Amino acid sequence: MNINVATCLLCGDTAELRYGEYPGYQEPATYKIYHCRHCNTAFSLPRADASSIYENIYNNADRVPGYNRYLRYARFVKKFAEPLKYLADSAEAYWGVKEALSQLVIDNKAARILEIGSGLGYFTFALVKAGYNAKGIDISETAVSQAKESFGNYYICNGIAEYATNNAELYDIVIFTEVIEHVDDPQNFLALALTLLKPGGQAIITTPNKSFFTDDITWASDLPPVHSWWFSEESVKYIAKSINADIKFVSFSKYYKKNYKVVGLKSQRDGRLPCPYFNKDGRLIARTARSKNTLKVHLQVLLSRIPFGTMFTDFFKKYLKMLFGKLRVLIEKDTIVCKDRGILLCAIIQKPPDKKGHL
Numbered sequence: 163m164n165i166n167v168a169t170c171l172l173c174g175d176t177a178e179l180r181y182g183e184y185p186g187y188q189e190p191a192t193y194k195i196y197h198c199r200h201c202n203t204a205f206s207l208p209r210a211d212a213s214s215i216y217e218n219i220y221n222n223a224d225r226v227p228g229y230n231r232y233l234r235y236a237r238f239v240k241k242f243a244e245p246l247k248y249l250a251d252s253a254e255a256y257w258g259v260k261e262a263l264s265q266l267v268i269d270n271k272a273a274r275i276l277e278i279g280s281g282l283g284y285f286t287f288a289l290v291k292a293g294y295n296a297k298g299i300d301i302s303e304t305a306v307s308q309a310k311e312s313f314g315n316y317y318i319c320n321g322i323a324e325y326a327t328n329n330a331e332l333y334d335i336v337i338f339t340e341v342i343e344h345v346d347d348p349q350n351f352l353a354l355a356l357t358l359l360k361p362g363g364q365a366i367i368t369t370p371n372k373s374f375f376t377d378d379i380t381w382a383s384d385l386p387p388v389h390s391w392w393f394s395e396e397s398v399k400y401i402a403k404s405i406n407a408d409i410k411f412v413s414f415s416k417y418y419k420k421n422y423k424v425v426g427l428k429s430q431r432d433g434r435l436p437c438p439y440f441n442k443d444g445r446l447i448a449r450t451a452r453s454k455n456t457l458k459v460h461l462q463v464l465l466s467r468i469p470f471g472t473m474f475t476d477f478f479k480k481y482l483k484m485l486f487g488k489l490r491v492l493i494e495k496d497t498i499v500c501k502d503r504g505i506l507l508c509a510i511i512q513k514p515p516d517k518k519g520h521l
C-alpha cells in the first residue's frame with residue numbers, strides 16, 4: 163500500500179499526498195492534505211468532528227480573524243440605507259450573489275428565495291430589504307432565535323435534509339455562501355438543495371477558489387477541520403455534472419475593477435505554514451484586528467448618512483484603492499491581481515427543467 167496516495171473523496175480517482183502534518187485550526191491536531199489531479203480538488207484527512215472548534219469560534223466570535231466580520235455585518239447591516247449594497251461592497255461572496263440574482267430574477271416579489279445556512283441572519287435580511295422574497299434556514303436554534311430578534315420573522319430552524327423532504331420544489335432560488343467546504347458530502351448536500359428547487363430553478367453557491375492559485379499552493383482555505391475541502395472550478399463542475407445539473411460561473415471583473423484586490427502568495431510559496439487559531443485548551447492564539455475594522459465600519463456608516471457620503475466612498479473605492487493596490491504590486495513581489503475570477507468562486511447551478519412543463 164502506497165501511503166503517499168489516497169482515494170479522492172470527491173471523484174474516487176487517485177489523490178496525492180501534498181503535505182503530511184499540516185496545522186489544524188486547533189492545536190495539537192495536524193492533517194494530511196491531498197490533491198486530486200483528476201477533479202482538481204484538495205481535501206484533508208483524517209475527517210474530524212469540528213463541533214468543539216465551532217463552539218470556540220462562537221465563544222470568541224468578535225475576535226476570530228475571518229469570522230469576526232460576520233458579527234460585524236450582523237451588528238451594522240441595519241444601519242445602512244441599502245444593506246445589500248453594503249454587504250456586496252464588503253465581501254466578494256455577497257457581491258457575487260447580488261450579481262447572480264440581478265441576472266436571474268425578473269420579478270423580485272414572485273421569485274421565492276431560500277438562504278441555506280443563514281447563520282446570524284444579516285444576508286437574508288439584506289435580500290428582504292432589497293425587495294426579494296427571501297427566507298433563511300439554519301440548523302442552529304441560537305442563530306435562528308438571534309436572527310429573528312434582530313431582523314424579523316424571516317427564518318426557519320431546521321436541518322436541510324428534513325426540510326427538503328417536506329418542502330420539495332417550493333423555491334425558485336437557493337443560496338449558500340461558503341457552506342459546501344464545511345460539509346462531509348457536498349454531492350449529497352447539493353442534491354438536497356436541488357430538491358427544494360422547482361424544475362429549472364437555480365442554486366447560487368460560493369466557496370474559496372482553488373483554480374485561482376497555482377498548483378504549488380497546498381491549501382489557501384480555512385484550516386482543517388473547519389474547512390475539510392478546497393474546491394476548484396473543476397471540482398464544482400464535477401459535483402454539478404454528477405447530479406445532472408448545468409453550471410456557470412459569475413464573472414467578478416466589475417467587482418475587482420471597483421475593489422482593486424491583490425493577493426499576496428509569498429508566504430505560501432516560501433513554504434511557511436499557517437498558525438493554528440486555538441491552543442489545545444480552546445484559548446484564541448491568532449492575532450485579531452478588531453478595533454481597526456470596527457472603526458472603518460463606523461466611518462462607512464457615517465459617510466452613508468451624510469449628503470455626498472456615498473459619492474465619497476465610491477470615489478475612495480474606485481480611485482484610492484486602485485492607486486494603493488497598484489503601489490503594492492510595484493513594491494511587493496509575487497503578488498497576483500484578481501481579474502474576472504478571484505480567491506472566491508460564485509457558481510450558478512441549474513436544476514434540469516421539467517420537459518413536460520415546457521411543452
Ligand SMILES: [Zn+2]
Binds near residue numbers: 173174
Ligand atoms: Zn478527485
